[in-house]
Structures are given as C-alpha cells and as structure tokens.
Amino acid sequence: MSSVGTSNTGPEMTLRRALHRFGFRYRTNHPGLPGRPDIVFPRLKKAIFVHGCFWHGHRCRKGRLPKSRLGYWEQKIEANRQRDRRSLRLLRKSGWSVLVVWQCELKDLGKTIPGILRFLQNR
Numbered sequence: 001m002s003s004v005g006t007s008n009t010g011p012e013m014t015l016r017r018a019l020h021r022f023g024f025r026y027r028t029n030h031p032g033l034p035g036r037p038d039i040v041f042p043r044l045k046k047a048i049f050v051h052g053c054f055w056h057g058h059r060c061r062k063g064r065l066p067k068s069r070l071g072y073w074e075q076k077i078e079a080n081r082q083r084d085r086r087s088l089r090l091l092r093k094s095g096w097s098v099l100v101v102w103q104c105e106l107k108d109l110g111k112t113i114p115g116i117l118r119f120l121q122n123r
Helices: 010-021 070-093 103-121
Strands: 039-041 046-051 097-102
Touching: 010 039, 010 046, 010 103, 046 070, 046 103, 070 097, 097 103
Parallel strands: 046 097
Antiparallel strands: 039 046
C-alpha cells in the first residue's frame, strides 16, 4: 500500500493531458484547500478530484473489495469516503465548485470530457 502514489496517477495524468489540449491551465494538488484537489482552477474557483474506484469506494467493477481481510478494507474505504465527503462539503461551503471524476469514467474520455468542459465553462 505504501507504494501506491497519491498524485500524478495514470487517471489523473490522462485528464490533465486532455484539459491541457483544450487550452486549460491549472494547478495541481493545491495544499491550501481541503482534500488537496487533484486539479485546481483558482481563478474560476473550480476543483476536480480524480478518484480511483477502488480507493474511494466507487460502485463499479473496479471498486470491488478484496475477499481477504474484508473487515480491514471495509473500514479503510469507508474512512476514505467520509474524508471525501468532508472535503467536498468544506470546499463548497467556501464558495468552490467541485467535480469528482472516477477512474472508470476516464476509460472512455470521449464521453467524459464534454461534461467536464461544461463544468469548467459554466460560471
């Protein structure tokens, strides 16, 4: 588990490259914001979290828990989900617009990117 990276992950880099191609410039892992969003647009006050399906408990095929040490993993993933909810609430409360993009959604970037672009272009 200690070898699992927290930033510059494959899904995050995929989205960052796509946004850069569309002309968006951003900051990454802003330390002053709750939850340290993966991609931040300070001028727009918009933040994007790129969540790994397994680590953040998404209800998809990639989000399934392992069969061994089930109690440990349930507790770990639930703690991650609670921390995610708290971070989102604090960001929204301070006037930020927040979007969560799941790892599995980035497999078909052609379907996902229009929604992300709408999120960034709406004021």
